[in-house]
Amino acid sequence: MTPQPIFTFRHPDPEHLVVSLGGVWTLRTDTPDPAELLATMDATTRHLTFICTELVDWDTRLLIFLKTIIAAARKQQIDINLTGLPPGAQRLLALAEAVGEKSTYGKTLRATIVTRVGRLAITLFEKIREATAFIGEIVLAFLPLLIGKSPFRARDFFSFVQACGAESLPIVTLISLLVGVILSFVGAVQLQMFGAQIYVANLVGLGMVLEMGALMSGVIIAGRIGAAYAAQLGTMQVNEEIDALRTIGISPVGFLVLPRMLALMLMLPLLCIYADIMGILGGSVIGVTMLDLSLVEYLEQTRKSIQLSQCGQGLFKSAVFGVLIGYAGCLRGMQCGRSALAVGEATTSAVVTSIVLIVVSDSIITFIINF
Amino acid sequence: MTAPPPALTVKELTMAYGSFVLQRDLSFSIARGDIFVIMGGNGCGKSTLLRHMIGLKPPAAGSVWYGEENFWELTDEGRARVVRKAGVLYQSGALWSSMTLAENVALPLLHYTELPESVIREIVTFKLSLVGLTGFEEFYPAELSGGMRKRAALARAIALDPDFLFFDEPSAGLDPISARNLDELILELRESLGATVIIVTHELASIYAIATNSVFLDIDSKTMLATGDPKTLLQECSNATVLNFLTRGTGKREIRTV
Numbered sequence: 001m002t003p004q005p006i007f008t009f010r011h012p013d014p015e016h017l018v019v020s021l022g023g024v025w026t027l028r029t030d031t032p033d034p035a036e037l038l039a040t041m042d043a044t045t046r047h048l049t050f051i052c053t054e055l056v057d058w059d060t061r062l063l064i065f066l067k068t069i070i071a072a073a074r075k076q077q078i079d080i081n082l083t084g085l086p087p088g089a090q091r092l093l094a095l096a097e098a099v100g101e102k103s104t105y106g107k108t109l110r111a112t113i114v115t116r117v118g119r120l121a122i123t124l125f126e127k128i129r130e131a132t133a134f135i136g137e138i139v140l141a142f143l144p145l146l147i148g149k150s151p152f153r154a155r156d157f158f159s160f161v162q163a164c165g166a167e168s169l170p171i172v173t174l175i176s177l178l179v180g181v182i183l184s185f186v187g188a189v190q191l192q193m194f195g196a197q198i199y200v201a202n203l204v205g206l207g208m209v210l211e212m213g214a215l216m217s218g219v220i221i222a223g224r225i226g227a228a229y230a231a232q233l234g235t236m237q238v239n240e241e242i243d244a245l246r247t248i249g250i251s252p253v254g255f256l257v258l259p260r261m262l263a264l265m266l267m268l269p270l271l272c273i274y275a276d277i278m279g280i281l282g283g284s285v286i287g288v289t290m291l292d293l294s295l296v297e298y299l300e301q302t303r304k305s306i307q308l309s310q311c312g313q314g315l316f317k318s319a320v321f322g323v324l325i326g327y328a329g330c331l332r333g334m335q336c337g338r339s340a341l342a343v344g345e346a347t348t349s350a351v352v353t354s355i356v357l358i359v360v361s362d363s364i365i366t367f368i369i370n371f
Numbered sequence: 372m373t374a375p376p377p378a379l380t381v382k383e384l385t386m387a388y389g390s391f392v393l394q395r396d397l398s399f400s401i402a403r404g405d406i407f408v409i410m411g412g413n414g415c416g417k418s419t420l421l422r423h424m425i426g427l428k429p430p431a432a433g434s435v436w437y438g439e440e441n442f443w444e445l446t447d448e449g450r451a452r453v454v455r456k457a458g459v460l461y462q463s464g465a466l467w468s469s470m471t472l473a474e475n476v477a478l479p480l481l482h483y484t485e486l487p488e489s490v491i492r493e494i495v496t497f498k499l500s501l502v503g504l505t506g507f508e509e510f511y512p513a514e515l516s517g518g519m520r521k522r523a524a525l526a527r528a529i530a531l532d533p534d535f536l537f538f539d540e541p542s543a544g545l546d547p548i549s550a551r552n553l554d555e556l557i558l559e560l561r562e563s564l565g566a567t568v569i570i571v572t573h574e575l576a577s578i579y580a581i582a583t584n585s586v587f588l589d590i591d592s593k594t595m596l597a598t599g600d601p602k603t604l605l606q607e608c609s610n611a612t613v614l615n616f617l618t619r620g621t622g623k624r625e626i627r628t629v
Binding site: 026027028031059060063064067088089091092095096097098337338339340341342 | 468469490493497501503511512513556559562563565
């Protein structure tokens with residue numbers, strides 16, 4: 001059995017306090033309560049010494065105990081003699097008391113509520129300024145492209161096009177089909193009551209083309225691509241790759257952000273068309289299986305209900321969503337701090353910002369068109 | 372009287388990534404209290420050897436012995452028990468960025484001990500004070516300089532009073548004064564804690580300043596070329612590659628600490 005840590009103390013004379021330590025003082029053993037010893041350190045005690053002849057083993061546990069005793073002795077201005085302690089313990093105690101770095105943030109951590117509100121306001125203002133400046137940087141980076149000078153590599157651009165487009169098709173297929181099924185199902189339950197089940201095709205067709213195709217593909221791409229952009233650029237920020245671009249005079253916005261945004265702007269309308277078709281097909285499944293409509297009948301009704309201008313409205317929205325998702329993903333990535341945690345935060349923030357921007361812009365566009 | 376068994380022994384170790392053999396037939400032993408340096412050029416497998424020693428990568432062949440226990444033959448629980456005796460300082464510090472320094476240092480204590488929270492708090496404060504970071508408990512790693520991060524990582528490595536301290540390129544990214552201070556801190560902790568220290572480095576100044584034993588890994592022959600006190604190797608080793616490394620290519624057998 002491990003010998004327990006013990007300590008005894010005595011006063012060879014009223015001014016002198018001798019503490020004897022014995023047994024095993026390790027993190028695996030319990031520490032005796034020093035209260036009685038601390039109580040004996042009164043104004044008459046002038047000298048404190050230690051004896052460790054019975055000490056078997058020790059680690060940080062002993063040092064923590066000693067620090068408590070030493071701190072109490074210092075308060076009473078008692079002269080402390082550590083020479084009786086193991087040499088390693090003496091050195092570690094000395095090392096722990098050596099003057100280290102000064103914590104310069106000590107006061108800021110205990111800031112008042114007013115200071116914190118002030119800081120929050122400054123941070124908010126700074127973020128708005130950064131977001132606005134980022135728009136300006138994108139516009140400036142876009143100008144060389146207009147005169148035929150690409151600031152980025154075509155290979156990068158096509159790989160982003162592939163990731164946004166072809167590689168997103170499976171998830172867009174699944175979600176759009178299911179959205180079509182849901183819309184159709186909800187409409188069927190109501191319209192069947194009036195014998196107007198044929199109009200389910202109108203509901204699904206218009207719903208998909210005007211809103212859901214663009215919205216759902218936008219949300220999917222925000223989660224899939226917007227988050228990926230933020231993580232990619234954030235990691236590049238952590239690895240100082242973006243700094244490296246700046247130091248050799250290449251605009252990170254032109255080189256990294258622009259191809260990503262253009263890829264999204266081009267691919268999202270195509271994905272939107274695809275999502276519209278998938279949604280209509282999903283709706284037709286319910287129409288054919290539950291409403292006794294033929295597939296031809298259903299598709300013909302859909303064709304009659306949709307006008308080309310309405311398709312254009314959905315496509316315009318999806319192009320806007322593409323720009324916004326690219327903007328939010330790249331902005332958060334470029335704003336990322338230099339730690340793994342910051343990359344995670346940037347990714348989350350990119351998705352949240354994208355979805356908020358999508359919904360807000362959708363409302364604005366819909367309002368303007370239907371005003 | 373028989374000599375005490377080595378604290379750590381590597382026997383005929385072969386390190387490989389798939390079919391690519393990095394090093395083969397590595398055999399050396401490290402005595403208790405040694406400051407043992409694993410040295411060699413870039414890409415020779417120094418850090419990989421360290422990973423074999425701390426249980427992150429199993430050997431392709433051969434064994435690693437802690438005292439009289441064959442590390443890689445132990446059960447998962449057995450290996451966890453052995454690893455508990457080791458503290459590791461990674462090249463980047465590898466502090467968990469979502470945790471404060473106090474939480475970083477406290478995590479091994481919470482995981483391996485049943486100490487009450489108040490005691491853990493005291494230990495954390497003490498360990499941070501040992502590395503000169505008193506008052507930085509509530510800071511996040513991202514708020515510190517590179518040197519401070521490294522010292523905080525050292526505080527985490529010594530949280531459990533380890534018998535073995537492993538350092539992967541401790542001076543990497545540090546200015547000369549910080550690097551020297553870290554060397555002195557390593558020496559002091561080794562003296563005070565009585566730990567066996569294993570360091571991966573190619574910083575000659577550090578090697579001559581603190582090492583008592585070493586092994587030299589060669590990338591071309593894919594094996595070790597020498598083992599022993601680097602200062603002795605500098606004077607006595609006849610292998611041209613080792614001598615070239617230890618003399619920074621000058622061939623002059625003199626110790627340069629700057």
